[in-house]
Amino acid sequence: MQNRRLFWDIVDKIELLIDSGNYPPGSRLPPERLLAEQFDVSRPTIREAIIALEVRQRVEVKTSSGVYVIEKPDEANKQLFVTAFELTQARALVEGEAAALAAGSITKEELEQLHTNLVKMEAGIDADQADKEFHSIISRATRNNAILFAVQNFWSLRESKENIKEAYRMVCQSNVNKRKDEHRDIYNALKAGDAQKARIAMHEHFNRLINALFDATEAKALEEVKRKNNETRDLYSLSHLVS
Structure with a gap:
């Protein structure tokens, strides 16, 4: 539970830095090692925080390149x-x-x-x-x-x-x-x-x-109804008993 709280604390801190303009969209976050030193946590904790940020669509991880900040999604348009x-x-x-x-x-x-x-x-x-x-x-x-x-x-x-x-x-x-x-x-x-x-x-x-x-x-819609009816017919058919 402590580790979970810890990496979410890091997520909040990095998001604050992003929102305040320290890491604008398109910029690359510091390497994992430097982030671990900056926040005084282990590298696995940083790794978990980056995964969470990626799920939240705040960063994009590019293989062999680094972690890049992306535009914050517009929640209203996202759900529309x-x-x-x-x-x-x-x-x-x-x-x-x-x-x-x-x-x-x-x-x-x-x-x-x-x-x-x-x-x-x-x-x-x-x-x-x-x-x-x-x-x-x-x-x-x-x-x-x-x-x-x-x-x-x-x-x-x-x-x-x-x-x-x-x-x-x-x-x-x-x-x-x-x-x-x-x-x-x-x-x-x-x-x-x-x-x-x-x-x-x-x-x-x-x-x-x-x-x-x-x-x-x-x-x-009619085609879907027919498909489901055929599946049901096959399931309950008594043809094998009367043939």
Whole structure:
């Protein structure tokens, strides 16, 4: 118990040094031997403290390099769980208005860039990247950096959260032709400078996407029910008694 308390004391002391700026993110902690001397404890105690700090995501141990301080995790963001449905709804709300705003400010060069990415999507040439760039061009065309920042973060969520990546994988390859038509409708509305049509076209795109997500989720749930029923059927089957 004494040893346990001791290494937690060391954890608290090192965290205090990190938080006070003595060891900023990216810096390397002193070697184990020096830390043991500094805190007047054994090297195994320091080793246990480093393990605890690593679990707390305060440091990263790099083999043959040392122990490095990392950015303190944002607990609110760390615990925040975003579903594919929430992301799609948020995208519809923000990007619908972004399309309407861009209709009045998009340049000829940006329309040409949109068309280039539209052609790539229609030809199936790196379609996912072309899709991302298509939406990014529209957000930049709003001339509003807050909107651009929001759309970039939406894509970051889509590409980094496993639950969202899996959900989008289930639907992005379905209704490919519809996906192409929706993006062409958005492009045509922007080219015409029609804010209301651009907003509606963007909303229709995301409405189809969110309904596809529901369909895919239902299909997956039904498949899971069937799998469990088959397992139960095999477990309790009396076929071997009546055959």
